Amino acid sequence: xxxxxxxxxxxxxxxxxxxxxxxxxxxxxxxxxxxxxxxxxxxxxxxxxxxxxxxxxxxxxxxxxxxxxxxxxxxxxxxxxxxxxxxxxxxxxxxxxxxxxxxxxxxxxxxxxxxxxxxxxxxxxxxxxxxxxxxxxxxxxxxxxxxxxxxxxxxxxxxxxxxxxxxxxxxxxxxxxxxxxxxxxxxxxxxxxxxxxxxxxxxxxxxxxxxxxxxxxxxxxxxxxxxxxxxxxxxxxxxx
Amino acid sequence: xxxxxxxxxxxxxxxxxxxxxxxxxxxxxxxxxxxxxxxxxxxxxxxxxxxxxxxxxxxxxxxxxxxxxxxxxxxxxxxxxxxxxxxxxxxxxxxxxxxxxxxxxxxxxxxxxxxxxxxxxxxxxxxxxxxxxxxxxxxxxxxxxxxxxxxxxxxxxxxxxxxxxxxxxxxxxxxxxxxxxxxxxxxxxxxxxxxxxxxxxxxxxxxxxxxxxxxxxxxxxxxxxxxxxxxxxxxxxxxx
DNA sequence: AAGTGGTCTAGACCACGGC
DNA sequence: CCGTGGTCTAGACCACTTC
Numbered sequence: 001x002x003x004x005x006x007x008x009x010x011x012x013x014x015x016x017x018x019x020x021x022x023x024x025x026x027x028x029x030x031x032x033x034x035x036x037x038x039x040x041x042x043x044x045x046x047x048x049x050x051x052x053x054x055x056x057x058x059x060x061x062x063x064x065x066x067x068x069x070x071x072x073x074x075x076x077x078x079x080x081x082x083x084x085x086x087x088x089x090x091x092x093x094x095x096x097x098x099x100x101x102x103x104x105x106x107x108x109x110x111x112x113x114x115x116x117x118x119x120x121x122x123x124x125x126x127x128x129x130x131x132x133x134x135x136x137x138x139x140x141x142x143x144x145x146x147x148x149x150x151x152x153x154x155x156x157x158x159x160x161x162x163x164x165x166x167x168x169x170x171x172x173x174x175x176x177x178x179x180x181x182x183x184x185x186x187x188x189x190x191x192x193x194x195x196x197x198x199x200x201x202x203x204x205x206x207x208x209x210x211x212x213x214x215x216x217x218x219x220x221x222x223x224x225x226x227x228x229x230x231x232x233x234x235x236x237x238x239x240x
Numbered sequence: 241x242x243x244x245x246x247x248x249x250x251x252x253x254x255x256x257x258x259x260x261x262x263x264x265x266x267x268x269x270x271x272x273x274x275x276x277x278x279x280x281x282x283x284x285x286x287x288x289x290x291x292x293x294x295x296x297x298x299x300x301x302x303x304x305x306x307x308x309x310x311x312x313x314x315x316x317x318x319x320x321x322x323x324x325x326x327x328x329x330x331x332x333x334x335x336x337x338x339x340x341x342x343x344x345x346x347x348x349x350x351x352x353x354x355x356x357x358x359x360x361x362x363x364x365x366x367x368x369x370x371x372x373x374x375x376x377x378x379x380x381x382x383x384x385x386x387x388x389x390x391x392x393x394x395x396x397x398x399x400x401x402x403x404x405x406x407x408x409x410x411x412x413x414x415x416x417x418x419x420x421x422x423x424x425x426x427x428x429x430x431x432x433x434x435x436x437x438x439x440x441x442x443x444x445x446x447x448x449x450x451x452x453x454x455x456x457x458x459x460x461x462x463x464x465x466x467x468x469x470x471x472x473x474x475x476x477x478x479x480x
Numbered sequence: 481a482a483g484t485g486g487t488c489t490a491g492a493c494c495a496c497g498g499c
Numbered sequence: 500c501c502g503t504g505g506t507c508t509a510g511a512c513c514a515c516t517t518c
Contacts (some may be wrong), residue, residue, distance in 0.1 A: 010506060036484060047508045049289070052485080060300065068485045069515035081421075082322055084478040179479045181321075186426035186444040186469040204426040204444035229426040236476055238324040239419045250487060276503060287489045292504080308504045309496035 011046045015054035018044075020063065023074055034064055034072040081237035084180045084212070086166035087133055087143070096135050102161045103196075104130035107149045114146035117211050117222040125149035129160065132196060139197050140231040146222040169220065178215035184208050184234065193226055204229050251286045255294035258284075260303065263314055274304055274312040321477035324420045324452070326406035327373055327383070336375050342401045343436075344370035347389045354386035357451050357462040365389035369400065372436060379437050380471040386462040409460065418455035424448050424474065433466055444469050 009017075022028040035043065040051035055072050058064045065075045091098035109125045116122065127149045133141040145165065147155065151173075158168050169175045188202040197205075206227040212220050249257075262268040275283065280291040295312055298304045305315045331338035345368070352362045360366070367389045373381040385405065387395065391413075398408050409415045427447045434441040446467040452460050 012506080038484085047510085049488095049509090050507060053506085055485090066485065067516090069483080069517080071484060082476065082478050084480040177480050179477055182476050182478065183473055184424060184446070184476070185473040186446045188444045202442065204428045206424070206426045233423055233425040236322065236422050236424070237419055238322050238422065240324040240417050252487080278502085288491085289507095290488060293487085295504090306504065307497090309498080309502080311503060 011044065011050050012054040012057065015040055015044050015046070015051060016058055019054075019058065023063070028074050030074050030076045032074045034074060036071060081235070084177065086164050087141075088164040089166070091135060099134040099137075100161060101132045101134070102129065103132055104128060104144075105156055105160065107153055107156070109149075111146060114222050114224075117209075118146065118148055118219045120148055125153075127152055127155060129155070129165075131161075135231070138231065139228075141225055141227045142193055142196055143223055143225040146224075147220065165221075175220060176215040177220065178213050178217070180210050180212040182208055182210045186229075187226070189226070197226070197228055199228060206232060206234065208234075251284065251290050252294040252297065255280055255284050255286070255291060256298055259294075259298065263303070268314050270314050270316045272314045274314060276311060321475070324417065326404050327381075328404040329406070331375060339374040339377075340401060341372045341374070342369065343372055344368060344384075345396055345400065347393055347396070351386060354462050354464075357449075358386065358388060358459045360388055365393075367392055367395060369395070369405075371401075375471070378471065379468075381465055381467045382433055382436055383463055383465040386464075387460065405461075415460060416455040417460065418453050418457070420450050420452040422448055422450045426469075427466070429466070437466070437468055439468060446472060446474065448474075 019028070019034060028034070034055070037048055037051045037055060040046075040054065041048050044051065055064065055066060059066050059072075062075055062078050064072050066072045085093070087100065088098045106128060107125050108128050109123055111126045111128060112122045114126050114128070115124045118124075118126065120126070125148075127145075127147045129145045129147075131143050131145070132139055133143060152169075154172075155165075155168065158172065160168070166177060170177065185207050186204055187207045189197065189199055189205050191201055193205070194201040194203065206229050208223075208225045208227065210223040210225070212223065214220050259268070259274060268274065274295070277288055277291045277295060280286075280294065281288050284291065295304065295306060299306050299312075302315055302318045304312050306312045325333070327340065328338045347365050347367050349363055349365045351366045351368060354366050354368070355362050355364045358364075358366070365388075367385075367387045369385045369387075371383050371385070372379055373383060392409075394412075395405075395408065398412065400408070406417060410417065425447050426444055428442040429437065429439055429445050431441055433445070434443065437445075446469050448463075448465045448467065450463040450465070452463065454460050
């Protein structure tokens, strides 16, 4: 019997997408039992090992949970901790409207630290984009993004302020954002930031320095953010 | 032929630990090629599928990298982002000596918030353990741990102060720590904390509230920590 | 006892990359 | 061409859980 099948997809992937479809369509709910290896093998006309592969791989993805002697079950929808999200995405995932105001947007060539974080030569031209974020009518964060001007100066003509920067990068520049390394510490509001955020001077702020990389490992954007600690708090999950 | 083998371990795990050993011993370095599936199968007298399983599983762990048509190679040592580590482990991973002083250790029954974080009834007895952390002779963090007194009051007789709390929990109580959810924000040092940490009052501090869970999902410990922002900064990685 | 997942065999062909 | 990893078969026995 030939290994190749009608649509060119490996058999174990066909089985996976069949199961995924039933979950997405609502026919299978978290906790429901999935057909056993042996049943899947019969249904899809494959060997046990192939059906196993399909289920084992779905388990790695966290879609199902397998219990020896019991069966395979649809896993509870996973909470996305530590997920890289844009401000817009974070807000909408909490059903809040995202407000944003561009305070500054220009190409500069003396932003040495930002250039270094982007792995560019110290005097490279970088696009600096400063935005005030607010929610519920209150300002709560000041975020400054830096991007390589050589690659992204066109952003100055893009509808920043209305559209998500992540979205523009992914759609217009075909960049797949992959991961971000963040450094977090606490600092006191200096006079300028205090005024912009409408808080007293020397108020404690969360400072987050973030380098965002593409899936290929290229540094795309450096973001320096100051967050009002009374309105923002970071949640992460660590694993042992 | 019987499936069972001399030491009771599955064959694919024996193959894995053989490879791991060669890496740990320095016989195999990042980038070096690992024996191919077929070679491993011959060497360990197993079928191809079993050798495959061993390598595929090592790849999931990030120990090796597999490239079709090329071979299997030792992966670059992974940086452990977002890893749950004890203070002692963190310090030793940076080759610093961990210093720690117990300021308070008692069972209390009016720590409502801590009890709630541990999913215990509000008035449960909890063990409160307050420790001053220092490094390089300087105090840099105040950490307060809360544990269920019903289960862990014996800790009062354990050599806290000398030994890692994580270690005691894992060895003496047979608890497998699994993950932790952390809430991070910034706050200003109150008079007591300022004095303990030898910093001016109202200095910005990083505040981390951490609930540590066992691998089974049971809340084991609630830790409230205040970190001198000039000495400590949190690094995490987020994924999209 | 019956059913489940976990491990394993001894082969096979395919797709890819380097020579 | 040859060696690599990727997919697959048609069985087998083991360990575990429920009945």
